[in-house]
Amino acid sequence: MDDTDERLERLFRAHADGLFRYVAHRIGVEEAGDVVGDTFVVAWRKLDRIPSGDERAWLYGVARRETLSRVRKRARGDALYQRLLNAGPQDGADIADGVLARLELWRALAELGPADRDILLTTLWTELTPAEAARVLGCSRPTYAVKLHRARRRLARALEERDMSPVLESVR
Numbered sequence: 001m002d003d004t005d006e007r008l009e010r011l012f013r014a015h016a017d018g019l020f021r022y023v024a025h026r027i028g029v030e031e032a033g034d035v036v037g038d039t040f041v042v043a044w045r046k047l048d049r050i051p052s053g054d055e056r057a058w059l060y061g062v063a064r065r066e067t068l069s070r071v072r073k074r075a076r077g078d079a080l081y082q083r084l085l086n087a088g089p090q091d092g093a094d095i096a097d098g099v100l101a102r103l104e105l106w107r108a109l110a111e112l113g114p115a116d117r118d119i120l121l122t123t124l125w126t127e128l129t130p131a132e133a134a135r136v137l138g139c140s141r142p143t144y145a146v147k148l149h150r151a152r153r154r155l156a157r158a159l160e161e162r163d164m165s166p167v168l169e170s171v172r
Helices: 003-027 029-045 055-086 095-111 114-125 130-137 141-161 165-171
Strands: none
Touching: 003 029, 003 055, 029 055, 095 114, 095 141, 114 130, 114 141, 130 141
């Protein structure tokens, strides 16, 4: 075992239980193990940048950010779930209208180029943060934002051509 492995193991033995209690108190036992694991993955990647003598505070800072990220992802998922619940037929609306609107949306997506479809689908159907989505798509965060904006604009134009204004509002 080299010095890097030994240092990481020492950090884990010294702080994993405390980090688990800290995270579990905030988001529950079910996710705490994953957050602690993610915290030590970050520690492993940045081991040479962890300030000597300040390891505990550094690890708790990472655990806090990982916890907040989970909370944000959960909130986005809950918001998406609510939007999907509310997307159903409203007050006697015909369910067929919703099916046709989704079909037109898929047709409009199919007309876009593969890069536009990729960025829109990655954005719409994952719970990735913009920074994570940028990494997945292999570009910087600002480039991702520009590509997403342009893809949304092209999708909006395709929907306008189909006279799909209700669907169009959800894209913008």
